[in-house]
Structures are given as C-alpha cells and as structure tokens.
Amino acid sequence: FDYVNQCKVLRKVFGGCVNGCRRDWGKDIPVYEHISEEESQFGGHQCLVTEMIPTCEARHPKTERLCPCIPRGKVQVQSTLKITPAARENTNCNDVCSALSPKHRCDDTQFHYVNTCQALKAHFACTSCDVNQGKDIPNYVSKEDDANFGKCLTQRAAPTCDGSHKNTKRLCPCVLNE
Numbered sequence: 415f416d417y418v419n420q421c422k423v424l425r426k427v428f429g430g431c432v433n434g435c436r437r438d439w440g441k442d443i444p445v446y447e448h449i450s451e452e453e454s455q456f457g458g459h460q461c462l463v464t465e466m467i468p469t470c471e472a473r474h475p476k477t478e479r480l481c482p483c484i485p486r487g488k489v490q491v492q493s494t495l496k497i498t499p500a501a502r503e504n505t506n507c508n509d510v511c512s513a514l515s516p517k518h519r520c521d522d523t524q525f526h527y528v529n530t531c532q533a534l535k536a537h538f539a540c541t542s543c544d545v546n547q548g549k550d551i552p553n554y555v556s557k558e559d560d561a562n563f564g565k566c567l568t569q570r571a572a573p574t575c576d577g578s579h580k581n582t583k584r585l586c587p588c589v590l591n592e
Contacts, residue, residue: 417526417572418480419444419468424461427480431461438462441469445477494590495524499537499583503556506578507586517590520575524587528552529573534566534585545569549577550584557581 417423421435428446443464462477473479496518500510507520527533529552531543538554541564551569555562560581567582578584 417523419463420572421461421463424463424480428461428478432459435461435463438464439466440464440472440474441466442472442474442477442479443468444480445474446480447477449476495521495527496588497528497533497537498586498588499554500586501583503583504578504580505584506550507575507584507588510584510586511575511588514588518588519591521587521589522573522575524589525552525573528585528587529568531566531568534568537585538566538583540564540566542566543568547571548579549574550579550582551577552585553579553582554585555581556583 418427421431424435424444424446425431431446440462441464443462443466445462447460447462449459496514498510498514500507501513511518511520531540534540534543534552534554538556540554543566544562546562546567547569548567551567551573553567555565555567557563557580562581575586
C-alpha cells in the first residue's frame with residue numbers, strides 16, 4: 415500500500431484530483447472520493463491518502479479504490495528482479511544496480527518485495543528490524559557508532575532509488591532495462 419498511498423500516484427491514476435488530495439483515516443483508503451461538494455465539508459471529488467494500515471477487504475460506496483492487493487499465486491513481480499545488497503555504505507540503489515551491469519537499473523515499483531524484514535534478513539546480519547523513515551531505507555545500519563547499529567530498517571513511505579546514508583547499506587530492487 416505504501417507505493418499507491420501517495421497523492422502523486424493517485425493524481426496520475428485518477429487523472430488529477432479535482433479538489434486536491436488530503437490525509438484522512440479509514441481502512442478503505444487510498445481512494446478517489448465521488449462525493450459532491452454538498453456532501454463533504456472538504457469539497458468532495460478529491461483524493462485521500464491515509465496513515466492507517468489499509469486492508470484489501472475495506473470498501474466504501476462513494477469511493478473508487480486504488481488497491482495493490484494481488485490474489486495469492488498471482489504476484490506480479492518483475493521477471494528480471496534481482497534483489498541486490500549494497501557492498502558498501504553511502505551507496506544509492508541507482509549505483510548498486512548499475513554496478514551489476516550497464517543493462518540493470520533500480521525499479522522503485524519493486525520496493526514492495528525489498529522493504530521487508532524478511533528480505534533484509536536474507537541479505538544482512540540483522541540483530542532486529544524496525545520501522546523508520548529516510549530516503550536510504552530499506553537498509554542495514556552497518557556503522558558501529560550509529561545508535562541503530564545492527565538493525566535492519568523498513569519504512570511505511572514509498573522508498574526511492576536515489577537515497578543513501580554514510581552509516582547504512584541499502585537493499586535494492588534491480589531489473590534489466592527493457
């Protein structure tokens with residue numbers, strides 16, 4: 415849900431958000447709201463994102479949902495996905511992927527498969543996992559003088575390919591250019 419729960423994604427999918435995009439609470443969000451201006455104190459016909467953890471089952475009769483839920487057995491992972499750990503600190507995923515070969519690039523739509531404790535533990539010696547925020551997450555905190563040393567960090571916000579930090583090693587979703 416982290417990737418689709420962004421105003422910029424909702425604007426693109428729904429052709430703009432007539433009365434803007436705002437945060438709201440509800441398990442049926444992210445959505446485009448089909449409520450008239452008279453029915454809503456916020457003007458209706460707008461996009462909503464949430465800080466709650468949405469569910470695939472939630473519904474509302476006056477919204478159009480953007481849902482990343484995929485039925486079991488039909489996961490649409492990029493066929494060329496290669497989950498790749500950074501060899502050193504302060505390296506962004508664009509550089510990690512291009513180091514594999516000139517034909518590889520970071521694909522930020524595939525972070526769903528990387529931004530998990532399970533994926534991080536498969537590549538790093540995590541002492542624990544925690545949720546944090548930063549452009550360099552998901553990552554492993556590898557510098558001993560960092561308060562989070564040994565932790566693997568995930569985030570609720572959509573990760574990006576360009577983040578890096580002097581104390582962390584990234585885990586990156588690399589794919590072949592097509």
